[in-house]
Amino acid sequence: MAANPKLFLSSFVLNESSDLLEWISYHKSIGASDIHIFVGSKSDGERPLLDALADAGVVTLQPVPVDPETSEEMRNSALRAATLEARQSGGYGLFLAPDEYLRITAKGGTVQALMKACKDADVLCAPVLEFGTGGRHKHMPGPVLSTATHRAPLPDAVPECSFRSIVRLGLYPSRTPDMPTGPAQKPDPKWVNGSGKAMPRPYSRAAWSDAKGVIGTDKATILKLSAPSVETYLLRMNALPEKNRPDAATVAARLQGFAAMTEPDPGLASHSATIDTQIAALLALPGIAAAQETVCARERAALENLRMSEPVILAPAPAKQTTSPDEAMPDDTEADDGLGETPDSTPAQGPGLPAWFAEIHTSGDRQGFYTRLANHALVCIRRDDARLVVTFDNLSNVNDLSFTREPWAYKFVRDNNCSHLSVMARRKDWFRDPQLIEHLQTLAANGFFREFGKVFMTGTSMGGFAALAFASLAPGATIISFNPQTTLDETLVPWEKRFRMGRQRDWSLPFSDSAYEIDDIEKAFVLYDPFFEPDRRHVERLEGDNVHLLKSWCTGHFTPVFLRRANLLKPIMQHAIDNTLTPELFYSLYRARRGLPWYRKSLESYLQDRGRPELALRARSAFRKLRKQAAE
Structure with missing residues (x-):
């Protein structure tokens, strides 16, 4: 083991956002030494901040073709990251989405100290905790970590939980966003959960479905900030390619879910001073302050356009009343189901009757x-x-x-x-x-x-x-x-x-x-x-x-x-x-x-979890062929 093992951090960024600088600053503060960002190969001229950061040597950009189903790029980029990690040694690799933050509560506060506290484990699987809007409506360009104040309850079971994994470099040939896959390059690798405790064998989500001791939060967790505010979430959805944007019913259901995440959580408030110092250091580098302001100005303009086109959606909703602590605390949440749709039109304003009551x-x-x-x-x-x-x-x-x-x-x-x-x-x-x-x-x-x-x-x-x-x-x-x-x-x-x-x-x-x-x-x-x-x-x-x-x-x-x-x-x-x-x-x-990317992804995960990577590759090839035939 190297005296000061590196952290090889990678992510995929489809659209630059003004909180990206904070994401990089925070992860550098906890030990990220090599940061690789996958970007669309056709996005030249559209990423001023990332280009400036790359010119300054802060990040390395990896241009890649982007799947038309952009939701697949997390998975695709995780596979690409695994290829890069397999060529490295002397440290650990971690793949995160740009709205995900590794929180370390182990003594020392760095990835290197964390893995040492876990007795030099080979893999640490940290659970993902999703944070909601916390009652915030307006978008403010720039840092977002101060909004991480309320989240969903801790997952009860593995099927309801996502993970992100810190993995010893060079040990595994592949990975999903959740965990490494494929044969390990050494016998008997040591896997631990977010509390630093040994994970049950065999190491797969399928085997962990009913197992105890999989979800641990004492030493490390992942904070996911999909919706720091209502407007921030809507901006992010609006920045997606039009065919990948969720419909109004889905957006409404998701915002309702974010609003219901009311479990208090300190987030990363204790790191605020360190993060501010790191951000200031990055802004002092040539071209980065100007690039950051360009991204912020772009967001402000997009927000104004959104407010003009979606005035009702962006209007703050009235506070909802709950009648008991049991109802006020979110628990056992699940996605809307598809028939429980939003009303035909914008919710009635003033004294208008709901459609069912009007009948x-x-x-x-x-x-x-x-x-x-x-x-x-x-x-x-x-x-x-x-x-x-x-x-x-x-x-x-x-x-x-x-x-x-x-x-x-x-x-x-x-x-x-x-x-x-x-x-x-x-x-x-x-x-x-x-x-x-x-x-x-x-x-x-x-x-x-x-x-x-x-x-x-x-x-x-x-x-x-x-x-x-x-x-x-x-x-x-x-x-x-x-x-x-x-x-x-x-x-x-x-x-x-x-x-x-x-x-x-x-x-x-x-x-x-x-x-x-x-x-x-x-x-x-x-x-x-x-x-x-x-x-x-x-x-x-x-x-x-x-x-x-x-x-x-x-x-x-x-x-x-x-x-x-x-x-x-x-x-x-x-x-x-x-x-x-x-x-x-x-x-x-x-x-x-068969034409739905969700099905392809789930089938591949099922096969990989059961140790059949060759079938997973065949399935992916077959799906691509089907999609090509459908497009012709």
């Missing part, structure tokens, strides 16, 4: 009701008695207490002129609430569900559980359930370590094990990823000829999001409520997944 209001033309319970609400809109769709909220809906909140799948159900009963949640309780359960039982006993020709129940994750668990209230119903849990009763599923708040609810209440509530339904379509073990183990508890398990490979716990991006979610739902969905039809439609 059943005195001035509307639909019968229905709105029932507010202590922790839930029920919305019923009667349109056509031929079909009733019952929807249940998922976790991403819970924190939305706004006046404009819509029932899950509202637009889809309305556009099909189906009657709609929505069960809306305001806590993460998996509908384990005596008042709600009694209310649903009363509806069933009074013949409510029998008033409709056909009943459908649907939801995702927590809502997918409810669609199955309450199915017995409507004999003959059809269930469409995405990524469901069957129960969170720890005596029945002791291996389930996700959803801490849900596991703490009362699972002695009725309708607590969906595996026993589906005998009298017509059929259930359950969509899940068989590669994602926690979901697969739940689904394997469901039995019966009326249960159709639809394998949605490589979607993880986000099958509806994946299907939406593949333009498959609404067609599948449409076939379901039209009573034309079959497993054969589903798999025929699902072939379209």
Whole structure:
């Protein structure tokens, strides 16, 4: 081991931002000696700051062709970084995104001291902690680390956690953004977690799915600042190539998620003086101060254009009220699912009625009701008695207490002129609430569900559980359930370590094990990823000829999001409520997944995690061929 081992830091930068100087300054302060930045080979003249830093010898630029799907470049550049690291020795390599910061809490405060404290480990896997907006709206060009004040809760389990790895140089031939891959160049390499404790073998995400001791935070973590403020996030999204920008619904859902990250965290406040000193030293180098001002001016101009084109999106949202500490603290968050869309137009300003309420209001033309319970609400809109769709909220809906909140799948159900009963949640309780359960039982006993020709129940994750668990209230119903849990009763599923708040609810209440509530339904379509073990183990508890398990490979716990991006979610739902969905039809439609980069990335990760890198390379080649054929 060299007396002063180097840190070979690399990243991919698609668009320069004014916080890049802080990113470089901070990582130099913790020991980064060689900084390599991958940039687009066609971006000459568009990166004044990076060019100035390269001219000053602060960074080395590595021009590369950029994948049209720019979201793939993190993975591509990690592979390129591994090639560079494999040629080095005498230190460690680390690959980070430009919004990620390695936080070291071990004594000494440098990467070199950290690895020494970990008894010269070969690999350290630090968990990624995502930080939110912290109530900040406006963008201020320049440093952003002072905004790292509130984050999402620590991940409960490996499938919900991303990692970044410090790796001994020259030891591994390849890496993903998360960890090194391929055969090690020495026997028995030592891997430790972010607490410096030994990682369980074998070293792969797949093997760690249910393992203990993988996530550690005592010595090192990664701070991810995707949205230092609302405006900063919107600027970053707007800077992407147009075809890669998320749609308005996705942006709204992500901003809602960032706002819900309220776990206090000191971030890197203790490093502020050191960072300021390092920034000042860089600004003193020839050409860097002028280049930094060029980038800041560019951001200010882009922000003005954005404010003119998106005035409502950029208007600060009113503060939301929460009713208990349980609801105020984010937990078990998950992505929006694709049918729980934002309203048709900009949220109503002033006294305008939400669309669903306008339908059943005195001035509307639909019968229905709105029932507010202590922790839930029920919305019923009667349109056509031929079909009733019952929807249940998922976790991403819970924190939305706004006046404009819509029932899950509202637009889809309305556009099909189906009657709609929505069960809306305001806590993460998996509908384990005596008042709600009694209310649903009363509806069933009074013949409510029998008033409709056909009943459908649907939801995702927590809502997918409810669609199955309450199915017995409507004999003959059809269930469409995405990524469901069957129960969170720890005596029945002791291996389930996700959803801490849900596991703490009362699972002695009725309708607590969906595996026993589906005998009298017509059929259930359950969509899940068989590669994602926690979901697969739940689904394997469901039995019966009326249960159709639809394998949605490589979607993880986000099958509806994946299907939406593949333009498959609404067609599948449409076939379901039209009573034309079959497993054969589903798999025929699902072939379209092959054109989605998400699928390619997930399949490659699955193969690499199982020690099949040659198959991963063949898969990548096949996907490129498919994409080329599609473009011709």
